[in-house]
Amino acid sequence: MSEVANLGLGLVGCGTVGTGVVRILQSSPDLLTRQAGKRLTLRRIVVRDPGKVRDTDLSAWPVSTDLTSIISDPDIHAVIHLVGGIEPARSGIISLLQAGKDVITANKALLYSHGEELFSLAKSLGRTICFEAAVAGGIPIISAVNTALTANEIVSIEGILNGTSNFILSRMLDRRQTYEEVLQEAQARGYAEADPAMDVDGTDAAQKLVILTRLAFGTSVSLDSIVRQGIQHIELLDLIVAAELGYRIKLLAASRLSQGGLEVSVQPTLVRADRSVALTSGAANFVAIEGNAVGVLKLSGAGAGQLPTASAVLADVVDYATGRAALTFAAMLRMQDRTPIALQPQEELTRRQYLRFTVADQPHVLADIADILGRNGISISSVRQDETEDRGDDTGVARLVIMTHRTTEGRLRAADAEIAELRSLRGPRIRMPISD
Amino acid sequence: MSEVANLGLGLVGCGTVGTGVVRILQSSPDLLTRQAGKRLTLRRIVVRDPGKVRDTDLSAWPVSTDLTSIISDPDIHAVIHLVGGIEPARSGIISLLQAGKDVITANKALLYSHGEELFSLAKSLGRTICFEAAVAGGIPIISAVNTALTANEIVSIEGILNGTSNFILSRMLDRRQTYEEVLQEAQARGYAEADPAMDVDGTDAAQKLVILTRLAFGTSVSLDSIVRQGIQHIELLDLIVAAELGYRIKLLAASRLSQGGLEVSVQPTLVRADRSVALTSGAANFVAIEGNAVGVLKLSGAGAGQLPTASAVLADVVDYATGRAALTFAAMLRMQDRTPIALQPQEELTRRQYLRFTVADQPHVLADIADILGRNGISISSVRQDETEDRGDDTGVARLVIMTHRTTEGRLRAADAEIAELRSLRGPRIRMPISD
Numbered sequence: 001m002s003e004v005a006n007l008g009l010g011l012v013g014c015g016t017v018g019t020g021v022v023r024i025l026q027s028s029p030d031l032l033t034r035q036a037g038k039r040l041t042l043r044r045i046v047v048r049d050p051g052k053v054r055d056t057d058l059s060a061w062p063v064s065t066d067l068t069s070i071i072s073d074p075d076i077h078a079v080i081h082l083v084g085g086i087e088p089a090r091s092g093i094i095s096l097l098q099a100g101k102d103v104i105t106a107n108k109a110l111l112y113s114h115g116e117e118l119f120s121l122a123k124s125l126g127r128t129i130c131f132e133a134a135v136a137g138g139i140p141i142i143s144a145v146n147t148a149l150t151a152n153e154i155v156s157i158e159g160i161l162n163g164t165s166n167f168i169l170s171r172m173l174d175r176r177q178t179y180e181e182v183l184q185e186a187q188a189r190g191y192a193e194a195d196p197a198m199d200v201d202g203t204d205a206a207q208k209l210v211i212l213t214r215l216a217f218g219t220s221v222s223l224d225s226i227v228r229q230g231i232q233h234i235e236l237l238d239l240i241v242a243a244e245l246g247y248r249i250k251l252l253a254a255s256r257l258s259q260g261g262l263e264v265s266v267q268p269t270l271v272r273a274d275r276s277v278a279l280t281s282g283a284a285n286f287v288a289i290e291g292n293a294v295g296v297l298k299l300s301g302a303g304a305g306q307l308p309t310a311s312a313v314l315a316d317v318v319d320y321a322t323g324r325a326a327l328t329f330a331a332m333l334r335m336q337d338r339t340p341i342a343l344q345p346q347e348e349l350t351r352r353q354y355l356r357f358t359v360a361d362q363p364h365v366l367a368d369i370a371d372i373l374g375r376n377g378i379s380i381s382s383v384r385q386d387e388t389e390d391r392g393d394d395t396g397v398a399r400l401v402i403m404t405h406r407t408t409e410g411r412l413r414a415a416d417a418e419i420a421e422l423r424s425l426r427g428p429r430i431r432m433p434i435s436d
Numbered sequence: 437m438s439e440v441a442n443l444g445l446g447l448v449g450c451g452t453v454g455t456g457v458v459r460i461l462q463s464s465p466d467l468l469t470r471q472a473g474k475r476l477t478l479r480r481i482v483v484r485d486p487g488k489v490r491d492t493d494l495s496a497w498p499v500s501t502d503l504t505s506i507i508s509d510p511d512i513h514a515v516i517h518l519v520g521g522i523e524p525a526r527s528g529i530i531s532l533l534q535a536g537k538d539v540i541t542a543n544k545a546l547l548y549s550h551g552e553e554l555f556s557l558a559k560s561l562g563r564t565i566c567f568e569a570a571v572a573g574g575i576p577i578i579s580a581v582n583t584a585l586t587a588n589e590i591v592s593i594e595g596i597l598n599g600t601s602n603f604i605l606s607r608m609l610d611r612r613q614t615y616e617e618v619l620q621e622a623q624a625r626g627y628a629e630a631d632p633a634m635d636v637d638g639t640d641a642a643q644k645l646v647i648l649t650r651l652a653f654g655t656s657v658s659l660d661s662i663v664r665q666g667i668q669h670i671e672l673l674d675l676i677v678a679a680e681l682g683y684r685i686k687l688l689a690a691s692r693l694s695q696g697g698l699e700v701s702v703q704p705t706l707v708r709a710d711r712s713v714a715l716t717s718g719a720a721n722f723v724a725i726e727g728n729a730v731g732v733l734k735l736s737g738a739g740a741g742q743l744p745t746a747s748a749v750l751a752d753v754v755d756y757a758t759g760r761a762a763l764t765f766a767a768m769l770r771m772q773d774r775t776p777i778a779l780q781p782q783e784e785l786t787r788r789q790y791l792r793f794t795v796a797d798q799p800h801v802l803a804d805i806a807d808i809l810g811r812n813g814i815s816i817s818s819v820r821q822d823e824t825e826d827r828g829d830d831t832g833v834a835r836l837v838i839m840t841h842r843t844t845e846g847r848l849r850a851a852d853a854e855i856a857e858l859r860s861l862r863g864p865r866i867r868m869p870i871s872d
Contacts, residue, residue, distance in 0.1 A: 140584035294574040305731075
């Protein structure tokens with residue numbers, strides 16, 4: 001290659017992913033220059049705590065706590081912004097855009113809650129925001145929706161978008177361990193946060209799904225408007241029973257066009273063991289996207305981790321350096337202007353269901369539950385009650401698993417409200433849709 | 437959207453995929469305009485036989501047999517060229533490039549044999565060639581290599597790149613049918629050509645692999661320089677034995693960096709039944725690409741078919757219309773200028789192997805084969821000989837399956853040459869690597 005121009009970059013935030021970005025910039029400069037057609041030059045780093053010990057030496061760069069060091073550097077064209085949470089990330093990105101910098105971010109929570117604000121601001125300023133790394137880490141799902149499936153009306157997107165919960169569910173079954181045991185191990189190994197609530201209650205997956213849903217269908221949804229359940233109440237028993245029936249339980253995030261509108265849900269779901277989504281084990285992510293022309297396209301890979309996420313961030317940087325990113329962002333904004341597809345009312349979501357109850361080991365409990373289901377128009381396809389230890393009194397508990405035929409979320413909620421009142425109930429009521 | 441410019445397109449060739457392109461252009465004009473930022477206007481169609489009955493009405497367009505009708509139309513900027521084979525496709529594309537037209541092609545055989553010539557010509561003329569549809573149909577593998585994994589040194593690409601052979605292998609096992617029975621059905625259903633040689637002997641997959649290898653590693657290889665075997669000699673017995681051992685047999689195309697250089701091979705391969713590549717059934721394609729940062733990224737979907745392939749063609753058209761395609765093509769050309777990675781000598785390829793012999797049901801046959809393997813330094817890990825019908829004479833045949841420990845292609849070839857001389861041999865010698 002003859003003369004190459006320089007592309008000046010800033011980096012805000014140097015935690016796990018930021019350090020990964022620095023490592024790749026240091027280890028593969030020639031590759032990146034060739035790909036980008038420009039020399040990618042990291043000029044400044046802004047972090048909260050410059051004194052923090054990092055596993056990569058940052059002494060080659062001016063490191064500051066002051067975002068204005070980047071804002072006021074006229075040779076920085078794009079900023080890799082790897083700060084989590086809403087504030088100060090939001091204000092920082094707004095300042096950068098207003099200063100004429102383009103932004104590469106991996107902040108899913110921010111794009112979920114303020115994506116429209118930021119995209120709209122970038123549009124009005126003629127700036128570009130790249131965010132491949134915000135959803136499913138190293139899997140190029142944003143790019144698939146924005147560039148590979150452009151000739152398709154999207155029919156559905158579904159997948160495993162949270163690695164922590166997938167790790168927990170996979171490990172519980174493989175090792176026959178309880179939720180608590182596996183969670184502790186995941187925390188010890190750094191797969192789960194000290195406070196894992198966002199991962200295990202479905203929030204993280206739902207935020208990613210909302211971003212994908214906006215891209216694929218033009219529909220903006222809030223977490224409150226979608227069916228969302230986490231994995232916290234799943235017991236080893238559920239995983240084992242599901243496995244015996246030929247299923248795996250996966251925290252499945254899905255947006256799907258149906259006759260009633262767009263179905264959006266994040267729920268632990270029974271999927272057939274021989275489907276590739278069921279093979280997604282450990283902390284991996286999986287996305288299946290269906291287009292009306294291409295059919296179902298499946299992608300799987302590392303949904304998190306230092307280098308996979310940094311790989312996605314730097315793919316954005318290269319895309320930006322070549323000029324592609326601005327064109328893709330403009331196309332994405334055009335697509336956001338579509339008439340959005342309306343959300344299907346939650347009550348109308350129709351699926352087969354797996355129901356599991358922990359009940360007193362007493363006569364008539366099954367009859368009570370079956371009666372409630374029947375009166376709510378829910379048809380039972382199979383029942384399984386495990387043998388329990390007979391303590392000679394009424395203190396024993398039994399676990400009752402009921403598989404239903406296709407039924408609506410509305411009927412299930414009505415039945416569940418009645419079942420919740422039963423005095424024979426001895427633990428949480430678990431229900432999960434079955435995907436065939 | 438306010439005013440949109442027009443992008444004039446020509447179409448050369450209107451067979452299955454071309455008809456699919458016309459169908460999508462007709463059915464989704466608004467979507468395509470929004471994605472492309474321009475109105476995609478098909479201006480002229482050139483076909484060999486304008487009188488041919490097609491399942492889509494072409495009467496809205498001037499249809500001619502004369503490529504100059506497109507060449508001389510100044511309002512046609514890009515040409516969707518869907519003619520198979522080498523000539524006249526090569527000459528036609530050259531004429532179009534020279535006339536200042538950019539080209540979108542799905543012609544894998546042409547890109548295999550003349551890709552470098554065409555890319556070099558396009559470069560010198562400042563033109564762009566798009567070819568997402570040439571490899572793995574609807575799976576955006578070209579885009580993955582060219583844009584999603586730009587921050588990665590590619591470590592390996594492997595996958596199922598030929599749908600016909602995958603359909604045959606899947607169906608043989610599922611239905612317990614012979615190769616000939618399934619091939620006939622595949623031909624009847626249009627999955628296999630009247631002459632299926634290129635599909636079943638590995639040529640088609642190898643040509644696609646060569647294209648991917650050039651993109652991913654900068655290395656140009658010819659079919660003769662790679663290890664290549666087809667599926668023609670695989671018997672139902674092999675599939676059943678492999679299944680009993682926990683494997684599926686897949687025609688696996690693989691390029692992989694190893695210490696000795698780049699290993700490139702297309703071979704029926706035993707893959708563990710619980711790997712996602714093993715789940716790829718029917719006419720689907722699968723590609724796993726490993727980058728040093730992102731890890732293993734897996735993609736699967738429709739590798740052929742009218743609409744999936746047309747979806748990829750139109751993704752290229754949209755990419756072209758936005759301006760992205762020219763930038764990606766320029767980056768690809770920069771990457772082709774790398775120092776290519778040298779091919780590992782075929783003899784050094786080292787894998788475990790599945791060997792199957794059809795031998796006379798006589799004493800000492802196993803000892804003879806084991807002796808030859810041993811003298812060639814090939815270590816046996818397991819042996820299985822099926823019971824045969826005892827005809828009371830020496831006319832019976834037995835099928836002998838030997839699994840080896842890791843050994844080199846060179847040793848296997850030497851041993852095979854000796855075994856081929858054994859007078860007790862009664863049929864073809866099958867050998868397949870085992871991928872763990």
